[in-house]
Amino acid sequence: MAFALTAQTGTYSAFGSGCAGSGGVVTGCLNKNLGQTLRGGTGVATFALAADSGAGIRLVCAVDFYAAASAPQTGNLSLLAADATGAPTATVLGTTQIAWTTTPGWHRGRFATPVIIQPNTKFFIAFDNPGQLPIMTSGPDSVEHWHSGPAWRGPFTTQRWSYNVICCNQVGGAVPAIGNTGVPSISTPFTVKMSSGKASSAALLITGVSNTTWGVIPLPLDLTVAGAPNCNLLVSFDFTLGVATDANGNSSAQIGLPNQTSLIGVQFFQQWAVLDAAANALGLAFSDGGAAKIGA
Numbered sequence: 193m194a195f196a197l198t199a200q201t202g203t204y205s206a207f208g209s210g211c212a213g214s215g216g217v218v219t220g221c222l223n224k225n226l227g228q229t230l231r232g233g234t235g236v237a238t239f240a241l242a243a244d245s246g247a248g249i250r251l252v253c254a255v256d257f258y259a260a261a262s263a264p265q266t267g268n269l270s271l272l273a274a275d276a277t278g279a280p281t282a283t284v285l286g287t288t289q290i291a292w293t294t295t296p297g298w299h300r301g302r303f304a305t306p307v308i309i310q311p312n313t314k315f316f317i318a319f320d321n322p323g324q325l326p327i328m329t330s331g332p333d334s335v336e337h338w339h340s341g342p343a344w345r346g347p348f349t350t351q352r353w354s355y356n357v358i359c360c361n362q363v364g365g366a367v368p369a370i371g372n373t374g375v376p377s378i379s380t381p382f383t384v385k386m387s388s389g390k391a392s393s394a395a396l397l398i399t400g401v402s403n404t405t406w407g408v409i410p411l412p413l414d415l416t417v418a419g420a421p422n423c424n425l426l427v428s429f430d431f432t433l434g435v436a437t438d439a440n441g442n443s444s445a446q447i448g449l450p451n452q453t454s455l456i457g458v459q460f461f462q463q464w465a466v467l468d469a470a471a472n473a474l475g476l477a478f479s480d481g482g483a484a485k486i487g488a
Contacts, residue, residue, distance in 0.1 A: 206370055223354075242335065252308075285308075335349075381449075459484065
């Protein structure tokens with residue numbers, strides 16, 4: 193009797209948790225439409241996006257925008273009070289500047305003095321138009337905006353603006369995240385990605401055959417004693433590949449596997465380590481892990 197072979201599809205899934213570095217984007221205490229694709233747009237010189245503090249008091253230290261400039265420039269950023277009708281006023285709660293680059297990505301304005309926003313308070317995030325506005329192609333939130341300050345015109349509510357308000361208790365940077373495009377296969381290369389690492393740095397993709405032991409060492413391995421509190425080595429340190437991160441703290445590595453049917457069904461595990469002197473005494477931030485199974 194003959195048996196037909198069933199093709200096996202490779203898999204790739206995240207597991208475990210990483211630890212924060214000094215780069216990347218922290219999910220702020222107030223935010224809209226994060227993780228979307230930049231649509232951009234031009235328009236008039238100034239904009240004001242509505243925000244609400246919610247039930248708790250907010251101590252704001254920074255605001256991030258995902259956007260780009262038509263040319264390198266520095267623009268104004270202010271938090272404005274709302275009047276009784278809900279429109280932006282000339283009352284400035286805090287002001288700073290943003291250094292815009294021409295590369296689409298997160299740009300931050302930091303306040304020298306933290307800005308206190310009282311509970312259940314509407315306020316506005318006002319900024320100069322950099323050239324490619326922080327409007328996303330999709331997202332769950334239509335954000336109220338006004339334009340052409342100080343004689344503000346609005347409200348308009350049809351655009352999916354993106355902003356990320358950073359409260360002062362959100363210290364440190366983001367946790368690097370592992371991801372993938374495609375799945376492991378003996379016939380087609382796949383790509384392992386990393387996001388939210390330190391920008392313009394070096395990263396190491398660690399690949400191992402186990403996520404439970406590294407030789408005689410049990411995994412995960414707590415790296416606190418090595419100078420990296422809250423960090424864990426999640427995979428055995430069997431193979432490594434060094435790459436560079438880009439200006440947004442992202443990186444990737446394309447991996448091709450030998451075209452050998454004996455590899456089908458084999459599992460392996462991966463984790464990113466990012467060179468980041470400001471992250472901890474060890475100088476490394478770590479991503480979560482990736483669990484892979486090779487397909488046909």
